[in-house]
Amino acid sequence: MNIDNKTDLKYRDMRKEEKGKMAEKKMVEEITSMDVDFAQWYTDVVKKAELIDYTSVKGCMVIKPAGYAIWELIQKQLDARFKETGVENVYLPMFIPESLLQKEKDHVEGFAPEVAWVTHGGLQPLQERLCVRPTSETLFCDFYKNDIQSYRDLPRVYNQWCSVVRWEKETRPFLRSREFLWQEGHTAHATAEEAQERTIQMLNVYAQFCEEVLAIPVIKGRKTEKEKFAGALATYTIEALMHDGKALQAGTTHNFGDGFAKAFGVQFTDRDNKLKYVHQTSWGMTTRLIGAIIMVHGDNEGLVLPPKAAPVQICVIPIQQKKEGVLEKAYELRDILAKSFRVKVDDSDKTPGWKFAEAEMRGYPLRVEIGPKDMEAGRCVVCRRDTREKLEVPLEELEARAGELLETIQKEMLERARAHRDANTCTAADMAEFERLFQEKSGFVKAMWCGCEECEIKIKEKLSVTSRCIPFEQEQIADTCVCCGKPAKKMVYWGRAY
Amino acid sequence: MNIDNKTDLKYRDMRKEEKGKMAEKKMVEEITSMDVDFAQWYTDVVKKAELIDYTSVKGCMVIKPAGYAIWELIQKQLDARFKETGVENVYLPMFIPESLLQKEKDHVEGFAPEVAWVTHGGLQPLQERLCVRPTSETLFCDFYKNDIQSYRDLPRVYNQWCSVVRWEKETRPFLRSREFLWQEGHTAHATAEEAQERTIQMLNVYAQFCEEVLAIPVIKGRKTEKEKFAGALATYTIEALMHDGKALQAGTTHNFGDGFAKAFGVQFTDRDNKLKYVHQTSWGMTTRLIGAIIMVHGDNEGLVLPPKAAPVQICVIPIQQKKEGVLEKAYELRDILAKSFRVKVDDSDKTPGWKFAEAEMRGYPLRVEIGPKDMEAGRCVVCRRDTREKLEVPLEELEARAGELLETIQKEMLERARAHRDANTCTAADMAEFERLFQEKSGFVKAMWCGCEECEIKIKEKLSVTSRCIPFEQEQIADTCVCCGKPAKKMVYWGRAY
Numbered sequence: 001m002n003i004d005n006k007t008d009l010k011y012r013d014m015r016k017e018e019k020g021k022m023a024e025k026k027m028v029e030e031i032t033s034m035d036v037d038f039a040q041w042y043t044d045v046v047k048k049a050e051l052i053d054y055t056s057v058k059g060c061m062v063i064k065p066a067g068y069a070i071w072e073l074i075q076k077q078l079d080a081r082f083k084e085t086g087v088e089n090v091y092l093p094m095f096i097p098e099s100l101l102q103k104e105k106d107h108v109e110g111f112a113p114e115v116a117w118v119t120h121g122g123l124q125p126l127q128e129r130l131c132v133r134p135t136s137e138t139l140f141c142d143f144y145k146n147d148i149q150s151y152r153d154l155p156r157v158y159n160q161w162c163s164v165v166r167w168e169k170e171t172r173p174f175l176r177s178r179e180f181l182w183q184e185g186h187t188a189h190a191t192a193e194e195a196q197e198r199t200i201q202m203l204n205v206y207a208q209f210c211e212e213v214l215a216i217p218v219i220k221g222r223k224t225e226k227e228k229f230a231g232a233l234a235t236y237t238i239e240a241l242m243h244d245g246k247a248l249q250a251g252t253t254h255n256f257g258d259g260f261a262k263a264f265g266v267q268f269t270d271r272d273n274k275l276k277y278v279h280q281t282s283w284g285m286t287t288r289l290i291g292a293i294i295m296v297h298g299d300n301e302g303l304v305l306p307p308k309a310a311p312v313q314i315c316v317i318p319i320q321q322k323k324e325g326v327l328e329k330a331y332e333l334r335d336i337l338a339k340s341f342r343v344k345v346d347d348s349d350k351t352p353g354w355k356f357a358e359a360e361m362r363g364y365p366l367r368v369e370i371g372p373k374d375m376e377a378g379r380c381v382v383c384r385r386d387t388r389e390k391l392e393v394p395l396e397e398l399e400a401r402a403g404e405l406l407e408t409i410q411k412e413m414l415e416r417a418r419a420h421r422d423a424n425t426c427t428a429a430d431m432a433e434f435e436r437l438f439q440e441k442s443g444f445v446k447a448m449w450c451g452c453e454e455c456e457i458k459i460k461e462k463l464s465v466t467s468r469c470i471p472f473e474q475e476q477i478a479d480t481c482v483c484c485g486k487p488a489k490k491m492v493y494w495g496r497a498y
Numbered sequence: 499m500n501i502d503n504k505t506d507l508k509y510r511d512m513r514k515e516e517k518g519k520m521a522e523k524k525m526v527e528e529i530t531s532m533d534v535d536f537a538q539w540y541t542d543v544v545k546k547a548e549l550i551d552y553t554s555v556k557g558c559m560v561i562k563p564a565g566y567a568i569w570e571l572i573q574k575q576l577d578a579r580f581k582e583t584g585v586e587n588v589y590l591p592m593f594i595p596e597s598l599l600q601k602e603k604d605h606v607e608g609f610a611p612e613v614a615w616v617t618h619g620g621l622q623p624l625q626e627r628l629c630v631r632p633t634s635e636t637l638f639c640d641f642y643k644n645d646i647q648s649y650r651d652l653p654r655v656y657n658q659w660c661s662v663v664r665w666e667k668e669t670r671p672f673l674r675s676r677e678f679l680w681q682e683g684h685t686a687h688a689t690a691e692e693a694q695e696r697t698i699q700m701l702n703v704y705a706q707f708c709e710e711v712l713a714i715p716v717i718k719g720r721k722t723e724k725e726k727f728a729g730a731l732a733t734y735t736i737e738a739l740m741h742d743g744k745a746l747q748a749g750t751t752h753n754f755g756d757g758f759a760k761a762f763g764v765q766f767t768d769r770d771n772k773l774k775y776v777h778q779t780s781w782g783m784t785t786r787l788i789g790a791i792i793m794v795h796g797d798n799e800g801l802v803l804p805p806k807a808a809p810v811q812i813c814v815i816p817i818q819q820k821k822e823g824v825l826e827k828a829y830e831l832r833d834i835l836a837k838s839f840r841v842k843v844d845d846s847d848k849t850p851g852w853k854f855a856e857a858e859m860r861g862y863p864l865r866v867e868i869g870p871k872d873m874e875a876g877r878c879v880v881c882r883r884d885t886r887e888k889l890e891v892p893l894e895e896l897e898a899r900a901g902e903l904l905e906t907i908q909k910e911m912l913e914r915a916r917a918h919r920d921a922n923t924c925t926a927a928d929m930a931e932f933e934r935l936f937q938e939k940s941g942f943v944k945a946m947w948c949g950c951e952e953c954e955i956k957i958k959e960k961l962s963v964t965s966r967c968i969p970f971e972q973e974q975i976a977d978t979c980v981c982c983g984k985p986a987k988k989m990v991y992w993g994r995a996y
């Protein structure tokens with residue numbers, strides 16, 4: 001039964017009353033409205049939901065318990081999906097000797113301008129300076145060179161969970177910071193076909209993970225030559241659309257062919273007794289996924305977490321908790337729910353109004369309210385964070401109903417995100433339309449492209465948008481390139497990116 | 499039924515025959531006997547069991563899948579024990595600005611000589627150089643300074659899993675490397691008593707974890723002033739004895755009092771409305787635990803893993819696997835066992851002899867052998883890694899028996915390690931006995947101490963041993979200090995340390 005704005009005035013009134021107090025005492029500081037200033041809203045949410053804190057180390061952040069717990073859930077579920085496909089975890093050093101970084105020409109050009117250099121160890125200057133890994137292709141090649149001898153040693157499907165450093169000038173929590181957490185998979189295969197298969201396989205793992213766990217729909221496709229990873233033959237990406245219409249690259253997979261193998265001498269003796277170069281891939285997802293969750297699902301009350309990525313799925317809030325039996329009942333409900341869900345009781349001495357606002361700010365998918373009158377009636381009130389819908393639920397049905405509701409929320413959050421994405425995806429057949437669309441609003445615009453980098457650069461300069469990907473699902477919007485008018489080769493997704 | 503060296507000649511003979519082949523073809527390279535050269539034996543085991551590999555980065559190692567999977571099991575079980583005591587995980591930056599490191603005098607003196615310095619970010623020199631964290635007390639203080647305002651914010655019981663860097667001159671895999679993985683807990687409390695309680699609580703968590711999961715018995719105690727952590731009021735330690743009689747510090751916890759809080763200005767408003775300094779602790783365990791597992795339990799055939807820290811608990815080895823139905827039966831057994839245990843089938847094209855030797859090298863607690871004759875008789879052969887005892891087990895009893903055996907192995911490994919430790923722990927009442935004991939062999943020697951650093955240094959110089967700890971369980975071995983003859987204050991464990 002939906003009671004929002006209809007029945008059971010006790011709750012509505014109490015909330016009003018409490019909200020009054022709240023405003024009065026400024027108990028919960030207001031966050032900027034996302035419609036007024038999306039960037040400020042984002043910053044407010046990451047701070048007020050206590051996901052991060054700033055530090056004395058410029059461009060680096062502290063990931064606080066509420067933020068790190070989301071990352072732990074991402075790690076756990078992504079790692080399980082990796083292992084199902086035969087991935088094994090390893091750990092390689094965080095330092096790369098300069099000579100090693102320089103072995104692959106494109107790679108060093110791409111990364112050298114943004115690495116941090118260690119020049120002294122202890123009190124001595126180092127003979128050769130070391131960079132703090134911005135990514136570990138070079139280290140994996142150096143390792144595989146000795147580790148791989150025969151076709152029997154292949155494939156190698158290794159991954160590591162670690163932090164990497166890129167000396168960015170402009171930083172934003174989760175989206176772009178000088179140090180961030182990620183996983184980086186690095187594989188070596190006997191054939192080009194197998195490497196390509198793994199590249200696509202991991203892209204699919206990423207896409208499914210985003211949709212099934214984070215409730216974020218993504219576009220799968222290939223990056224253009226201009227946008228591909230430094231040293232890769234081909235880069236594939238999953239692109240998500242944020243609430244403000246900007247695009248976010250949520251994960252990438254790279255096929256290196258045998259380029260790195262040749263630069264590093266990673267060879268194996270094949271079944272035919274011939275010495276051959278391995279074919280390699282790499283793939284990564286980072287803590288920026290937490291930024292994506294915030295920007296896809298959040299609203300003006302704060303964070304909205306999809307149940308599968310929510311460290312607390314249900315928050316039980318006692319009403320009039322000093323009255324006899326209320327706290328005990330709240331703990332009892334927690335104990336029942338904790339068998340199947342991640343639950344907490346907010347038994348702090350704050351007012352219910354504060355607790356409601358805080359539960360909303362922190363994005364807990366469900367809130368369960370229990371007070372003396374509820375106890376008398378043998379029921380409680382359950383409130384969904386995503387729709388803010390309120391339901392009366394008999395206590396004996398709570399566990400089952402909570403499970404159904406969490407599933408519904410997970411499903412509907414994905415559906416809403418997909419509907420938003422689709423509503424903000426347009427097609428442009430010519431340049432005039434293309435310009436008009438990006439003048440009016442942000443979003444994805446699908447347009448035809450001749451395949452030449454010149455047009456890509458022109459579009460970027462003119463519209464301040466970048467090619468997000470050449471999607472696997474192609475459509476024939478027009479016959480000619482949106483920029484030069486020459487015959488089109490591919491349809492491309494364009495957008496403003498984080 | 500124990501069939502080793504008695505019945506069922508088929509297996510014994512086959513193993514002999516296979517072992518013959520093995521030696522002939524040098525299929526499994528020999529490891530150095532631990533009695534001949536323990537250090538070389540250790541190095542051989544970490545390499546041959548494929549736990550690590552060396553790298554181009556001096557003093558750093560690659561932790562390979564078999565090694566990293568042990569670390570994952572350590573992490574998972576230790577983290578669960580942490581969370582039971584209210585610990586929350588966070589992530590702080592890997593860089594410490596030089597000015598921040600210098601705020602606590604003793605701390606910077608202890609660590610500055612062994613840190614790596616970042617001096618350039620991208621193409622620019624940094625205005626202030628940053629060290630790569632050797633430990634994060636200074637960063638946590640800098641964070642807590644803003645994060646903690648009121649008594650309501652206390653206690654803070656945070657932990658992070660990360661890697662740290664200490665520029666060691668001599669390195670050994672897992673035991674001492676320039677970069678290593680660890681967890682570091684950092685807590686802040688309203689009172690000195692609470693900080694002391696947490697310091698001891700975490701030491702107990704560490705000790706229980708070592709005994710219950712790693713099957714390593716430890717001595718709990720306090721470090722002397724000379725051996726305590728740079729900047730701590732008191733350091734507590736758990737000390738384990740390796741197979742060669744050397745001591746290994748397996749984990750430490752530190753009580754900082756309010757020293758760091760004063761240096762960094764970490765204050766809170768207490769219930770009495772007065773501004774007070776917090777009391778802090780920190781505690782850490784590292785990948786050196788893997789070194790401890792190797793050196794406590796390993797033997798001349800390689801690694802011996804306690805079941806609770808074994809990534810593969812049971813290895814099923816098909817005998818005559820090309821015969822009809824054998825491989826299928828091996829997979830069937832795996833599927834049955836996999837419901838309760840971590841299992842693999844070695845279905846490679848190597849000979850059974852090779853597989854046996856490899857399973858032993860890798861330290862799998864149980865090996866299950868299944869061949870055509872076993873299938874006919876409705877049984878299999880189960881071999882314990884720790885005792886190398888062989889048992890015939892009816893197939894329908896395999897799951898239950900495997901569970902019992904793994905429990906027995908876990909229990910008996912701890913008992914054997916404790917018996918070894920006790921057999922190598924002596925007491926010395928005077929200097930002559932003290933010297934004689936360490937001349938004869940390594941091990942722990944318990945001796946009385948007057949409490950002055952001069953004697954501690956003299957003993958170190960004379961016997962090349964260090965004080966391991968002042969154990970919580972004190973004994974009155976003599977009335978006078980083993981070194982100076984003055985009245986003794988404490989009994990101390992002494993030993994040669996890794």
